[in-house]
Amino acid sequence: MLVTNLYCNYACYYCIQQKSSLDVRKNPKKIDVDGVLKFLQRNRIARTVSVMGGEATLHPDFDKLIEGLLRLYRKVVITTNLNGRWYKEFPATLAKMKRWGRKIQWNTTCHPAWIEPELYIERVRKIRAAGLRLKQVATPDTKDLTEEISEKLCRADIGWKVQILTGRDETGRMVPQSMDDVNGKYELEFNPAKYIEHYDEYVEECEDASHEGNHAREEMVRCVTSRFLIGPDNMVYPCHRHLYMADQSYACGIVDDLKMKNFRFKWSAIFRRWTLHCKTRCNPCDFRVVKTASV
Numbered sequence: 001m002l003v004t005n006l007y008c009n010y011a012c013y014y015c016i017q018q019k020s021s022l023d024v025r026k027n028p029k030k031i032d033v034d035g036v037l038k039f040l041q042r043n044r045i046a047r048t049v050s051v052m053g054g055e056a057t058l059h060p061d062f063d064k065l066i067e068g069l070l071r072l073y074r075k076v077v078i079t080t081n082l083n084g085r086w087y088k089e090f091p092a093t094l095a096k097m098k099r100w101g102r103k104i105q106w107n108t109t110c111h112p113a114w115i116e117p118e119l120y121i122e123r124v125r126k127i128r129a130a131g132l133r134l135k136q137v138a139t140p141d142t143k144d145l146t147e148e149i150s151e152k153l154c155r156a157d158i159g160w161k162v163q164i165l166t167g168r169d170e171t172g173r174m175v176p177q178s179m180d181d182v183n184g185k186y187e188l189e190f191n192p193a194k195y196i197e198h199y200d201e202y203v204e205e206c207e208d209a210s211h212e213g214n215h216a217r218e219e220m221v222r223c224v225t226s227r228f229l230i231g232p233d234n235m236v237y238p239c240h241r242h243l244y245m246a247d248q249s250y251a252c253g254i255v256d257d258l259k260m261k262n263f264r265f266k267w268s269a270i271f272r273r274w275t276l277h278c279k280t281r282c283n284p285c286d287f288r289v290v291k292t293a294s295v
């Protein structure tokens with residue numbers, strides 16, 4: 001997975017990438033596209049690759065990155081808020097998306113504080129009408145999603161879904177940590193056991209991720225994580241927690257190290273995972289790919 005940059009055209013209050021003291025969404029770092037492509041050409045980590053931000057389309061070399069990835073992978077998954085300068089001249093953008101074709105899967109999120117639902121619906125429809133693969137059409141369950149907006153999105157018949165919020169509540173606390181954090185308004189969609197694998201363990205593992213709080217675990221754990229994340233600082237990380245904190249003591253290595261010779265942790269190409277010892281608590285978005293055991 002490539003986290004091309006953390007900056008974003010939006011500033012959602014519930015963003016998981018927001019720190020209380022230093023907002024990572026303002027982090028100006030961005031991946032070096034040539035370096036990352038070279039690394040991926042040498043190291044075939046997976047058959048598909050995911051691209052996300054912040055808002056990845058804001059990366060100045062976004063087009064070059066995608067064209068390079070299309071040469072290397074049979075499938076490229078792009079997560080985007082479907083807004084911002086890359087989409088401004090929409091007909092031209094759509095023509096480019098068509099040229100890239102169906103090897104790309106577009107996962108989109110509508111954040112109602114920043115885009116009119118009508119504009120989002122129109123773009124989703126145009127992308128689909130162009131024959132492209134657009135899978136996720138969703139909005140996180142927050143106070144920004146009013147009944148009126150959800151009705152519009154629902155009635156548009158575009159396969160729109162409400163997402164369980166994995167982010168911050170209005171007080172800045174990371175949620176969900178328990179069933180009480182799950183908004184009961186949309187009960188049918190929000191059965192956490194359905195949306196979050198190992199939900200029971202998740203409740204135990206998650207924590208208040210506020211940077212004023214304490215990230216440390218009480219005891220060291222052995223972590224087996226299958227996240228292979230390249231961050232905007234061109235470092236490889238085993239999870240979002242350490243990537244967002246730019247915690248280089250847990251960075252596995254740097255993309256310039258093409259043979260991964262000096263990588264601190266070993267990536268198992270057979271099991272497709274890292275094994276490392278960690279004394280930090282996980283981010284909710286990492287939990288699904290992590291198994292930990294006390295050491």
Ligand code: SF4
Nearest residue numbers: 008010011012015054
């Ligand atoms: S669009 Fe996504 S990355 Fe950007 S601020 Fe909102 S939640 Fe964060």
Ligand code: SF4
Nearest residue numbers: 223239241278281282
């Ligand atoms: S235990 Fe959690 S925070 Fe530590 S490396 Fe694993 S996923 Fe990251």
